[in-house]
Amino acid sequence: MKRILVAPLNWGLGHATRCIPVVGALLEQGFEPVLASDGQALELLKKEFPALVSIELPSYHIKYTKNGNLLALGLLGQSQKIRRAAEKEYNCVDKLVAELKLDGIISDNRFGVYSKKVPSVYITHQLNVPFGVFTRMASKIHHKLISKFDECWVPDYEGYDNLAGSLSFPPPKKIQIRYIKPLSRFDYKAFVKVYDILVIISGPEPQRSIFEEKMIEKFKEFDGKVLIVRGILEQDQKREFLDSIEIVNYMLKEELEAAILRSELIISRSGYTTIMDMEALRSKAFFIPTPGQFEQILLAIHLRKRGIANFSFQKNFTLCKLKEGLQTQGFPIKKTSNENAEMLSFDVFNS
Template sequence: MQNQPKKRILVAPLNWGLGHATRCIPLIHVLVTHNFEPVLASDGAALKLLQKEFPDFKTVELPSYNITYAKKGQFFKLKMLQNSPKLVRAIKAEKKATKEIVEKHDIDGIISDNRLGVYSKHIPSVFVTHQLKVLSGNTTWLSTKMHQKIIKRFDECWVPDNIGEDNLSGALGHTSVVGIPVKYIGPLSRFKKINCPLKYDLLVLLSGPEPQRTYLEDLLLKELKRFKGQLLFVKGIVDSESKASVIGTMTSYNFMTTDTLEKAVNESRIVLCRSGYTTVMDLAKLEKKAFFIPTPGQFEQEYIANRLTKLGQVPSCKQADFKVGMLDDVEHFSGLKPTDYVNNYKKLFSLFKSK
C-alpha cells in the first residue's frame, strides 16, 4: 500500500484579496498528512503567496478574473455588472485550463475555493465557500440562485464553519438549499494561538482587491498619525521579499508569511482590518479583539461586521467614518472566540478515494 503513488489533488483558491489562498493553507497541510500530493493553482498575489508558503510544491497559473472594486461603494453592484462579461470569459478559459491541468498532471481530485470554472465531470470536485447565500441588496435572491446553480456542478460543497448556532458566518453559510451536498468542515485558520507577551498596541492588517486596499491604506496612514502606542502596519502587498521599515513607533511590512504573521497577531493587543471571512476565522482562532472596516459596497463584509457588532464581539464602522478615537470602543466588546470543532478529515477526504 505504501508503494502506491499518492493521489494528486488540485487546490485552486480565487485571487480576490488573499483570504481564499490563506484559508486553503491548513487544508493543504492536512492533505499532505493524509498522504495526498497537492498541486496548487491560482493567479496573481494568491499564487505568489502559495508559492512562498509551499516552495517545493507544483504550482500552475490559472486565467485571471481581473475583477476590480468600484472607487465608490455605492457603485459596487454596477461595477460587478460591468465586469460580468469579463468574468464569463475568465470562467470559460478556466474550464479549458482545468481540463488541461487534470490531464497533464494526472489530477485525481479538485478543491476549488470560489473558482467557478475549476471542476471536472471525470474526477471528484469540491467547491469551498462560506456563502450559500450571496448578499447583493435587492438582488440577493438572484445572486444566491446563480451561485447555488454553479455549486451544483461540483460533487460536494464544503462550508468552513460550524453547523450549529455557535458559528461565524450567520445567514451567509446557514441558508437552506436544495440539491446541494453541503458539508460543514469547521472554521479554517492557518494560525495557532501562542501565549506570548504583547509587543504591539495595534496591528493594521490590510487585504483585498484594488483600489479599495490603497484607499484604506492612505486613510489609515493619515489617521493613525495620532495613535499613541506601538503600531505594526502590514500592507498586504505580496512582493518578491518581505520588507520592513520603521518610522517612529510604526513598523510596516509589505506582507508577512504565515509564521511571521502568526507571531505578529499573537503579539498584538488589537487588530484593525477588513471584515473578510478568512480574517474573522483567524482572529477567532487566536481569541483577538479587533475593529472592523468593511470594504465599501461589499455586502458580505458589511453583513459580517454588523452581525459581530450586534453580538457585542467586534466594533465596526464605515470606511469614510473612521477616526482613531473609535479604537477605544474595542474595550467594550468581548472580542472573537474560538469554536470547539474537530473535523474527521479521513472521512472528508474519502471522496477522493471513492472514484
C-alpha cells in the same frame, strides 16, 4: 499518492490563506496537492509551499471601482467577462486532469475549476450571496454554479450560532453541503503583548491602497506602538518606520501569527478569512468593511450583534472608536484551526 488540485480565487489573499490548512491536511493524509491560481494568491501559495507543483490559471481580470457605492453595479457589469474567464478555467482544468493525472479538485470560489472526470469540491462560506437589490438573483446563480460540483464545503459551524451568520445558513436544497468548521492557517499560543495596534491591510485595489493611506494618516496621531502589514507580496520583505508606526509590506504565516498574538487589538477588513483567523488566535478585533462590499458589512454586523467585535464604516472611522473594540468580549474559545484541519475528511477522493 492521489494528486489533488487546490485552486483558490485571486480576490485579495483570503481565499489563498484559508486553503493553506487544506493543503497541509492533504499532505498529512498522504495526498499530493497541486497548487493553482493566479496573481498574488498564487504567489502566496508558492511562498508557503515552494516544493509543490504550481499552475497559473486564467485571471478573471476583475476591475474594482474607487467608489464603494458602485461596487455591486461594477461587478454586475463585468458578469459576462467573469463567465468567459470561468469557461477558460474549465477548458484549462480539463486539460490538466489528463496531463497531470489528477484524482480530484478543490476549488475555493473559482467557478470554472471542476471536472466531470474526477470528484470536484467547491469551498465557500457564501451559500447566500448579499448583493443589494440583486441578492436573490446572485444567490440563485451561485447555487447553480455550486451544483456543478460533487460537494460544497462550508468553513463554518452549522446553524445560526456561527461566524458567517445568514451567509452560510440555511443551506440550499439539492446541493451536497458539508460544514467543515472554520479554517485558519494559524494556531493559538501565549505571547507577551508588544504592539498596541496591528493593522492588517488586505483586499483588491484600489480600496486596499485607500485603506492603507487612511490608516497611516489616522495613526500618525496615535500615542502607542502600531504595526501595519500592507498585504503586498514582493520578492523581498521591506520594513520602514514612520514615527511610532512600523510598516511591513508582507508577512508569511509564522511571522504574521506572532504579530497578531503580540497585539492588543487588530484592525482589519471584515473578510471572512480574517474573521476565522481572529477566532483561531482569540484576538480582540475591530473591523472596517470594504466600502460597498455587502458581505463584509453583514459579517461585521453579525459579529457586533453577538458582542464579539465592533466595527466602523471606513468614512466614519476615528481613533476614539477603538475603545469600543477593546470593550467587546472577543471570540469564544473553540477548537484550534489545526484541530479543525485534522478533522477534514477527503473521502470524496477515495471513492
